[in-house]
Amino acid sequence: MSTPVHDRIAKDVAENEVLLFMKGTPVFPQCGFSAAVVQILSELGVKFKAVDVLKDAEIRQGIKEFSNWPTIPQLYVKGEFVGGCDIVKEMFEQGELDTFLSERGITLQNA
Amino acid sequence: MEIEKAIRAALPDADVTITDLAGDGDHYAAMVVSKAFKGKTRVQQHKMVYDALSGRVGGQLHALSLQTAPKD
Numbered sequence: 001m002s003t004p005v006h007d008r009i010a011k012d013v014a015e016n017e018v019l020l021f022m023k024g025t026p027v028f029p030q031c032g033f034s035a036a037v038v039q040i041l042s043e044l045g046v047k048f049k050a051v052d053v054l055k056d057a058e059i060r061q062g063i064k065e066f067s068n069w070p071t072i073p074q075l076y077v078k079g080e081f082v083g084g085c086d087i088v089k090e091m092f093e094q095g096e097l098d099t100f101l102s103e104r105g106i107t108l109q110n111a
Numbered sequence: 112m113e114i115e116k117a118i119r120a121a122l123p124d125a126d127v128t129i130t131d132l133a134g135d136g137d138h139y140a141a142m143v144v145s146k147a148f149k150g151k152t153r154v155q156q157h158k159m160v161y162d163a164l165s166g167r168v169g170g171q172l173h174a175l176s177l178q179t180a181p182k183d
Contacts (some may be wrong), residue, residue: 033174069154070169086177087153104128 005062006068018048018106019076026050030090033085034073040092045109078104114139114164114175121163122147130177140176148181151166156181 019045024030024036035097041048053060053072054067060072067074067081075082082088091097098108117126118141125145132138141160148156156179161168168175 017126064169068158070166072169081154083154083157087157091155 003062007068009062009066010060011023012049012051013076013079016049016076017063017078017104018046018101019049021072021074021076022050023052023054023057023072027050030054031072033071037075037088039072039104040088040097043110044092044098044101044104047109060085077101077106080104114141114172117145117165117167118160118163126182132174134165138174138176139171139172140178142178142180143182144182146182148179151181153179 017074020034020037020041022029022031022034022037024034026042029035029038051059051063053063053075063072063074064070069081069084071084073085073088075084075088082091088097091100102110112129113128118125118127122145124147125143128142130140132140143156143160147159151159157177160177160179162171164175166179
């Protein structure tokens with residue numbers, strides 16, 4: 001079922017190569033899980049766009065339905081749902097995340 | 112333990128290890144190892160656990176830090 005908020009999310013996902021739905025902003029994350037993903041992306045030197053779900057109740061609920069995923073943060077790369085904090089952390093720790101991003105043509109400034 | 116019971120109900124072969132991270136009954140870490148995860152992506156594996164917990168993650172359970180792995 002498509003709703004206006006799902007359309008807004010789909011557009012954002014399509015238009016941003018690396019998109020993070022998070023609580024707070026990269027500079028002031030409002031949740032430890034969101035902060036952890038920001039830190040990993042920053043460490044790799046990945047440029048990303050962040051959407052603060054706390055500023056938009058529709059997106060906060062809508063993104064959970066859109067991804068069929070119950071928690072925030074949520075990371076999208078080139079339109080593909082990568083996962084939440086646990087998955088991103090695990091991929092990073094096992095050295096898979098930089099490969100995953102490079103394979104999709106994402107520039108890593110710190111690689 | 113309710114979380115463990117719910118996961119085992121959906122994935123009967125699962126080895127489930129729960130750690131109470133903060134001691135406040137609200138922040139848990141779960142390690143789940145099951146044959147059912149074979150050939151599944153991490154996202155699919157995590158979804159299977161979230162489904163087992165039927166809506167509790169993200170609601171009543173604010174923080175469940177999850178790690179999954181297929182069982183050999």
